[in-house]
Amino acid sequence: MTATRARADELLTGIAGPEAQLRDDQWTAIEALVNHRRRMLVVQRTGWGKSAVYFIAAKLLRDSGAGASLIISPLLALMRNQVAAAQRAGIRAATLNSANMTEWTEIEAQVAAGEVDVLLISPERLNNPGFRDEVLPALAATVGMVVVDEAHCISDWGHDFRPDYRRIRDLLAGLREGVPVLATTATANDRVVTDVQKQLGADTGVLRGGLDRESLHLAVVRLPDTTARPAWLATHLAELEGSGIIYCLTVAAAEDLAEALDAAGWNVAAYTGRTEAGERERLEHALINNELKALVATSALGMGFDKPDLGFVVHVGAPASPVSYYQQIGRAGRGTERADVILLPGVEDREIWEYFASVSFPEEATVRQLLGVLTDEPQSTMKLEAQVDLSRSRLEQVLKVLDVDGVVRRVKGGWTGTGQEWHYDAARYAGLAQARTAEQEAMLAYEATDSCRMLFLRGQLDDVTATAPCGRCDNCTGRRWDTVIDEATAQRVAERLTAPGVRLSQRRQWPTGISVRGRIHGVEPGRALGRLNDIARGPALNVLLADRSWRPTTPWQQDTWLPRIVAVLADWDWDTRPTTVVALGSHDPAATEFTAALAEAVAAVGRMAWAGVLPVRPGAGEVAAQNSAYRVTALLDHWDFSSAGPTDGPVLLVTDVIDTGWSVTVAGSALAERTGQPVLPFALASRG
The missing domain is CATH 3.40.50.300 (P-loop containing nucleotide triphosphate hydrolases)
Known part of the structure; x- marks a missing residue:
């Protein structure tokens, strides 16, 4: 069946309203994909209508008997907006992302049953073990079209290089003949266009327009x-x-x-x-x-x-x-x-x-150290972090690059080595560094130019x-x-x-798909003495928390830390002053003892009631999950609230470090329910 422009215009009205009509260049792209099954690279300014092109093409391909289209998009905001737009046009769209993990099984079943026209995923999903091994092979065998949004990321020269985008090359290379591919971006110079075109194939069509934005x-x-x-x-x-x-x-x-x-x-x-x-x-x-x-x-x-x-x-x-x-x-x-x-x-x-450039990819010796500790047994990122001198975020980034290079593999339970030889591509990393430096100089030139x-x-x-x-x-x-x-x-x-300390934003909404839902009640915005990455306060806070040997001294005015803590509490613009202090217990006895000493001292200085430690339930271990849904689910049964009862005023919940904020949120919400009072979190440091 040959798709017609009239049918494409009809679909567009569902997406963009009754008066909308496709422009000639949009129809050129759609016709090439649907009627000629070509590979196309579309480089057009933001707002040109790239998403309308691939949704309409996906629906026309489905009408002709093709399978569901796979759209690889980089951000959740993009997915949410696009799913809504597709549904307005009668296109059955679904997404697999970190915000709807509890719905994956149902969505994957719908895809297998042919009940989905368009599936949107992030590039990182291509390396999720379950999706990569169980869902992707069947989907790739029947896929009607593959769309790579923000396709400049495929290129090593893309300004926003993401390792998992390199995995798309393998996906495209394995497609059966005649599957159309659309790559779209608004930000690609000649070098990136040439590189992306090379990834897609020599016969890839390029549709490139002007980038002026008249508004x-x-x-x-x-x-x-x-x-x-x-x-x-x-x-x-x-x-x-x-x-x-x-x-x-x-x-x-x-x-x-x-x-x-x-x-x-x-x-x-x-x-x-x-x-x-x-x-x-x-x-x-x-x-x-x-x-x-x-x-x-x-x-x-x-x-x-x-x-x-x-x-x-x-x-x-x-x-x-x-x-x-x-x-x-x-x-x-x-x-x-x-x-x-x-x-x-x-x-x-x-x-x-320069800081962000310095953490892009480590020196060869550090990478070799990481490869040396990987074995056939899966190891979590947290376990690897203790063996290699890399931060968590940087370690995860390096592992992704090595996974794409084939020398490590992400499996259920963590990461394993593959035993393959690995070459440190110094020339490529040097080229990227040179390109980055040139871009920085160009940005400074933009600031200084007296021209348009x-x-x-x-x-x-x-x-x-x-x-x-x-x-x-x-x-x-x-x-x-x-x-x-x-x-x-x-x-x-x-x-x-210049106020003492830093403010901690509150969690307002429970993650989707878990036993608690809706808005979070009872936990107010918190305070911390400082951030661990602060230039001024961070180094001392890192030493304090690494050692945990500090205990308050008397008089408190002569203590190293209590005067700073008092300054933060004095500056806190709470509606009602807290009357009770609770220390948040940890699975680590040393951390609990440290936090309890801190909280008891704060209670004494502030003349508040000391209610003791909120203990971890017997047998509860460390909650390591970073995904919010899994983390909250594990935390809901983490502490023993049996001793918590009504108080005559707000509760100050004291902990050592706030990272994701979910620990104080889960504990604070439960305390608020049992005490009948709002809970105000306080930490020595935050990681953000």
Whole structure:
């Protein structure tokens, strides 16, 4: 059956509304995929309609008797939006991701039964042992089309290199003849296009359009003192129309800026890689519905987030490349006549770039050390972490690269070695490092240029249609943002940013698919003395927690740590002062003893009732799961609450370190229910 443009237009109305019609270039891509079963690389600006192309193509292929299409997408926000869009058009879409693990078995059964038209997965799912060995082979044998979204990640030269994208090459190479493949991206220069085309095959068609965004008004604001950026933003946020995204380079910067803007009276929220999936979805909807002025985000809010009327994108700190920058600002102005794009560079930007570059891939000796401890017996990441000098996140990244290289294998229970020889590809890593350095220099050139900023970005992406200045940016128009800062606003921001300790955001929603559900009640936002990755406080806190030999001294004013803790508690703007202190017990007796000594001292200094330790149930071991659903399920039965009873005021729940936040949330929620009072978590340190 030959697909027609009329039928494609009919499907589009279900996705984009009754007046929508396909453009010629969109139909060109659809026809090549459906009627000619070709492989296509589509490089088009954000908002061009790439998702409409692959959903319509998937449905037309299904109508002709083909199997379900597999769409590999990078982020949960993208999947959620796309599943909803597909369902509006009558396309049966499902997704397998970390936020719906409890539904995988049912969804996989639906795929096997032919009840799904489109299955969306993350690239990481390709290396999930169960999916890789049990689901993918059958799906690949019957798949109607494969779509690789954000396909620049296939290339070693992509600016957002993800190891699991390299696994897609093997998937594509194993497809039967005649299966169409669509690769899409908005951020690919000539080098990346050539590399991706090589991965797809020599006869791959390329559909490439201009990358100008006529709604975007670009500007760079250089402040004499870059530490004043939060105050400047709090002063001028009212001049930015609608709601938007404020990007920061690190999790800590995003959380601190969100707090500063909140102190200045702005309704904002932090959105980072540490934000739980359910909370991310809630925040995305809040921004889409204009319930927030802005999300203060890291790159965790990026590819695929769809809000057509997003009014502005501000960067507090520059991304490491113009390509990354172009991609992030592309979130704005898809459905508006004007959107403001502002970059506020910082003196620390280059240092942050160098840090992220330094942890990209370790030296050969460290990799050899890791390979040396891997055996035929599966070992968890946590166990390997104790044997190799790599942080957890970096260790996981290296293992993924080695898995793609075939020298390690992810199995149920952890990781094993394969025994294959491994070559340290120094030339490739050096090439990536050189490319990264060139991109950083180009980003600095963007900040300094006195020419058209949009033309500069399009040139970095090798946009051959970029010939004329945009006429909209600050350099084209000569209009600059005022650098004046309101003194009262600056004072409120400074008070929040220099307050003792750090604020801990609260978990608001239980993970999906477990025995508890809905909103979390009874646990208030918490405080910590500092972050373990703080430049100033982190080193001393790391030593304190590694040794755990500290015990409070008297008088408390002469103790090393108690005066700092008292300062944090004194600055805490709680509605009602806590009256009772509880220490959160651990499976580790030494950690429990340390936390109990801390909590009892806090109770004495604050003249609060000391209620003792909330003990771990006999036989309960360490909860190692990082996935939220599994972690919460294990924690629900972790502590013994039999001694907890009503109190006459709020409870201060004391622990040593807060990582995911789920331990204090689960324990705090149960304590709130039993005491009838709100629970306020306090920790010596947070990992975020």
